Amino acid sequence: MDKTRLGTTDVMVSPVCLGCMGFGEPGHGQHEWTLDYAQTKPIIQRALEAGINFFDTAPVYSDGDSEAFIGRALKELGAKRKDVVLATKFYPKPVENEQTTLAYIESCLDASLARLQTDYVDLYILHMWDYNTPIEETLEALDSLVKAKKIRHIGISNAYAWQVAMANTIAKERGLTPFVSIQGHYNLIFREEEREMIPCANFFGMVITPYSSLAGGRLARKKTVDTKRKELDSYARFKYDKTEEEDRKIIDEVEKIAGELCVSMASVSLAWLMAKGAVPIAGATKPEQIEAMKAAMCLQLNEAQMECLDANYIPHALVGVMAQNKPGSSPFSRKDADLKHLEKQ
Template sequence: MEYTKLGRTGLEVSKICLGCMSFGDASKGFHSGWLLDEEKSRVIIKKALDLGVNFFDTANVYGAGSSEEYLGRAIRDFADREEIIIATKLFFGDGQHEGRNTTGLSRKAIFNQVNASLKRLGTDYIDVLYIHRWDYNTPIEETMSALNDLVRSGKVHYLGASAMYAWQFQKAQYTAEKNGWTKFSVMQNHYNMLYREDEREMIPFCKDSGVGLAPYSPFAAGRVIRDWTADTARSRTDETAKSKYDSTEEQDMAIVKRVAELAEKYNHSRAQIALAWLWQKGIDAPIIGVTKEKYLDDFMGAFDLKLTDEDIAYLDEKYLPHKVVGAL
């Protein structure tokens, strides 16, 4: 495993972050068609720890909170909590409490959601707390003030943001700086070889201001690294991924073909090609979800691969602008 500082923070994270969206109680999850139960989830988490992964990403909405529960119990059983970086997210709520003030980024909702996540994770603090979306109905001053208070209280160590426009992220950072509050240290944006719209504004802003990059969907829900005809539980049931990628299938397949060509050329897997591409684009720690141990073993081979400038240009050449998705 290789490690890196997360942006300009002193936080040292593995260059692979294990995403935990595929872990949870299938009777509760909004993507229950491909959720792993606790026993199977623990196998994946233990394998990741054995390989040196110390960065884990979950959210209160995953499995209606059960993903946090699974992760928290596994970390307590298999690892030293002080060495592990746990990231979770809030905005949507845990699905167990419906009604007013249970979602969003108001001060009340933020404190309630964080306390619930801490309880499910079984820990006293969250290493990285992301806001999962931009809240159009709450003043950003209220949100940033509440987040700052959580950091000052010790319940949260670092702040992150996800799935928003660059102007929104800049507004949040400016609001925090103006008031002497804690700023966001990391951006979890939508970024992969098939979706590069954040190269226009968000990624340059983050790099210029020292914000770490830990994007979600780095393999485009598997589309970058497998044959598009492959039949998997996720490909059949993940409606979110279908809405993001199905409309651009024809142009995206030209890129995926080139990934396969380079994989054959270098005798590496497609996943290793995709990971090498991300790291060479300046990504700190892509968030990768898996449902089988063997994929984690495969990812480790990416550390032995260095793509040439010509390889990067070859992979980038066929990209065409996409409709913005994710920043909703």
């Protein structure tokens, strides 16, 4: 499987990243539809066999279970550390936390490293913009951890284009490590990143690694198909139910093209993102779902198919974390325990 470069770095990744939010003891954390370790390991094994070497996780996913499961599985499966690319994240520092920014971020990182059973991460991501800590402090702290070889590269998630541009300009001016990736909400039925974020990322040579690539399964299955996640994922319903009627035309087009090509809807939806220059993050709750990712990495949509998929999109209001974490309504005056409901990507 051909690899693609992670932005302007020397890190080579599979064209699709395995999103690991679904790994964790059910009910341990914010989701009840997650998979225990016995169910998780075969999915990671199938991903490795399919040529997927890029794994995205976060401490908030099942309160650390996701990271722990990945670290354990990679070790038991005999995966060589140099052959996998691990991305994890950290939350902004709560206002009541009296640690220095460096001490706080390093403590978060050390906990993730322990769970992942590694001494470095390839990509360390600020999970959402921090309105309480000057970005200079965050960049200086991350730069120190890059120099300490605990982090190879840094990324950011859930931010505005002006914030990313400001951060990377400051990093360049001060000789600090810049953000090399942006992980935002982007898929066929939510394309607001195309307005400013993607041009911004292109300007700075950043890679787009979208979350919710399959819109909580809406772009991967027929409407009549029921799943445990569809039943229990109230946050995905919150993000997509209001625009269900408008989005249906696009989803129907995905189903039509998938039928014509004899591939899954998920493969078409991921191939569309790859054609847009992204490295999409896609989750799996069954080993066989990895096959759709593998097929997507080999699928090239033609111009007519891309036009059909693009045609029916209409502007959408911001939803999820970006709608909640913004100037004037920052959630970070609350305690850590109150923040977890915000990150249910």
